[in-house]
Amino acid sequence: MSNQYAILEGAEPFYFEGNKIGILVSHGFTGSTQSMRPLGEAYAKAGYTVCGPRLKGHGTHYEDMEQTTHEDWIVSVEEGYQWLKERCDIIFVTGLSMGGTLTLYMAEKYESIKGIIPINAAVELPDLAAVQNLDGVRFLDAIGSDIKNPEIKELAYEKTPVKSVGELVQLMEKVKGNLHKVTCPTLIFVSEEDHVVPPSNSNLIYENIASDQKQLITLNESYHVATLDHDQPIIIEKTLQFIKEILSK
Template sequence: MSSEAVTVRPGAEAFAADGGSLGFLLSHGFTGSPASMRPWGEHLAARGHTVRVPRLPGHGTSWQQLNRTGWQDWYATVDAELTDLRSRCDHVVVAGLSMGGCLVTRLAQQRPDDIDALVLVNPAVASRRFDVKLVPVLQHLLPSMPGIGNDIKKPGTDEYGYDRTPLKALASMMQMWKDVRPNLDRVQAPLLYFRSEEDHVVDDLTRDLVLAGVSSGVVESVSLTDSYHVATLDHDAELIFERTDAFVAEHVVRDV
């Protein structure tokens, strides 16, 4: 596990708000930062909810620092935030973008009694990409490859990610995929799934696996027609926020 004694990039800081008895844990994606989830967090906080948007270890600093961390570090962070929210709130909803979606899916597998709903935005638990399949070998030959950040259709928007993808960290993320995929049937929470029709980072393999694999009694899938991968900052962001509000009001707690 890596201990960070580094400077966080301006705009990439964690976000937290204390509010009512309904809590939300929002997790950003690989090489991204809390900036990708902050508008969503601020929306929820304005509605009076308790919100946590942690900065995952190695993120919001440098890609070299991220290369010194692994999926257990990232998961430990969201796990601790869930424990904190459960101590404060009667109900907790977890949501994740991209790799953040994988992290919160694992929370739903490991701690089903602590999660009242699961919201996924372009999550990743697998990939058809040839370059990704080579990562377990490439990590021993190269420190990084070109970045995958800021796949956003809306002009002038920034998730404060990295311009390089650290390969040791990416290989670790793929190990997490192997841990999560066989246990999808352990996910029982109501599931709201958002998928961008045009996503240049995550292909549609994850959607097929997750929707076919979970045991959730309630599953809603929403297609995003005007966003790329980082949909939480894109043209469909308001749709994500509104559909989540409605889903939680219907399946978690009334009059939220």
């Protein structure tokens, strides 16, 4: 099914070969790699090996996404992880929104992950949970491009498949139930004002993970897509600092 849709310009996966330390970078629900590319490029510039996979059904057409499951999205991220494993000794994972959810999933499953950086990650969205049961409705309005900076636009779908919402809810439930399995160092970024994922999600994550080393940083000048917003430099700077600190131990 997926083959009939071309990848949108700017939504391609990205790979940067660097040193033996890898960073897996995941975009979010209905979004594309465009939202994470500036981070990927900055981490590559710092010398790291970076992989930014395109989640299956994303960066093409929302009807393509409708055909995919949350297991497909997990596979997309795990393929990126395997790509890094072949090249690196140490791996960090970061992601935005559902990419943050997938980041947590990876830390729950793979104990070898050295550290994670979830950004406005989602583990419970009650409003969305209600939406998945809408009868006869196939697509909802877009949820992308929640950005404070008026000059920036996110490359995301103009419609959201109701079926995909159900898949996201399943993924969040799975991840939320296993937060206690996250033991690696964790740096959580949360936007003070977010119109897609309530900031309370990040507090819930912070409280429920079992990591000894964990920090919550509030972003005051960004909405949901903080990776493309005013606080992008802070995310990059603090992430590089976090990685450096862990590697120096």
